[in-house]
Amino acid sequence: MAALSVEGTYQGKNLYVQNPMDDEGFGYCATKVTINGDIMPGGTSMGAFEIDFSMFNIEIGEPVFIVIEHNDGCKPKILNPEVLLPRSTYNGVDMKVSDDGKFTWKTTDEQGKLPFVIEQYRWNKWVAVGEVAGKGSGGENSYEFQVSPHSGENTVRIVQTDHSGTKRPSEEKKFTSSSLTVIKTPAKVKNEIKFLANSALIETRYEIYDAYGNIVKKGVGSSVNCSNLLRGVYYINFDNVNEKFIKN
16 A cells, blocks of 8 residues: 655645556555545545545645555546645735835735745846745735845835746835945956945945856855956946946
């Protein structure tokens, strides 16, 4: 005797199981099904059957653990396991961000633990700058994340992506950092790029691309080692600007 198990979160849809004949041809493969330890009524003596969660008084968002016991030499197949994967259903409320980049938000209506990706709009695109694990409960949940501001106006949001692959962004929040001044970088580089504001080193997020648009370096720091770059033209995104430089 063997067992097939699957776990997930009840999203309001039932599971469908394909149940072949056992290897001896005298009956069907599955012999017993339990949901969270309770035996499914009705038996499994059929070529396909449905696991109806409504018979077990399971609420949407509750975790479920299904065990299908079956004979050796054969194996039932769950036809739609994706219905137990959490969906992005959150509702973002009370979203705030301070001038120093402290981003706080609350959610309701979560139906499973999915991460929240924090995105910051810079260099004419949304850039992922961090991730916070979702709590998954349907009540009110509170979160916070420290964003590294760039000079000028900043725009941030949260994004959640479930098994469907569709990104669900929140509303956008804007703030202006008064503590940062414009960062400068040289137009010609030999070994190192230093990010300077008022002649002092300052940390910034950066990306460096070659002339063909391939990314060659990225990260966060006050300087970048460029000694291993080939001579030629490069493009650098840093702070909230895009610039070109020449590697000598």
